[in-house]
Amino acid sequence: MQYLVIAYDNEGALDKRLEVRDAHVEGAKKMIAEGKIINAGALIEDDQMVGSTLFVDFENDEAINEWLENEPYVVNGVWNMEEFQIVPVKLLPR
Numbered sequence: 001m002q003y004l005v006i007a008y009d010n011e012g013a014l015d016k017r018l019e020v021r022d023a024h025v026e027g028a029k030k031m032i033a034e035g036k037i038i039n040a041g042a043l044i045e046d047d048q049m050v051g052s053t054l055f056v057d058f059e060n061d062e063a064i065n066e067w068l069e070n071e072p073y074v075v076n077g078v079w080n081m082e083e084f085q086i087v088p089v090k091l092l093p094r
Contacts, residue, residue: 006085008051013078023072
């Protein structure tokens with residue numbers, strides 16, 4: 001199932017985001033190769049990274065939750081999980 005993930009950062013998380021960015025990007029590249037991440041990018045406000053948006057494809061809710069349990073931005077408190085959004089979507093075929 002395809003999902004849109006909207007993840008704003010916790011306030012003041014920019015330094016922490018940059019600290020764990022390499023681990024986040026490494027995991028994202030692996031998931032892109034596996035077809036689990038369709039597309040992704042940073043949310044920008046006033047020329048600052050303030051969060052992330054991703055289109056992902058997982059078998060079910062359990063699989064997406066398993067990914068989140070190990071995602072560096074979740075584990076290290078970058079993403080604000082209280083405002084985290086996961087929305088089922090149906091993307092146009094490429």
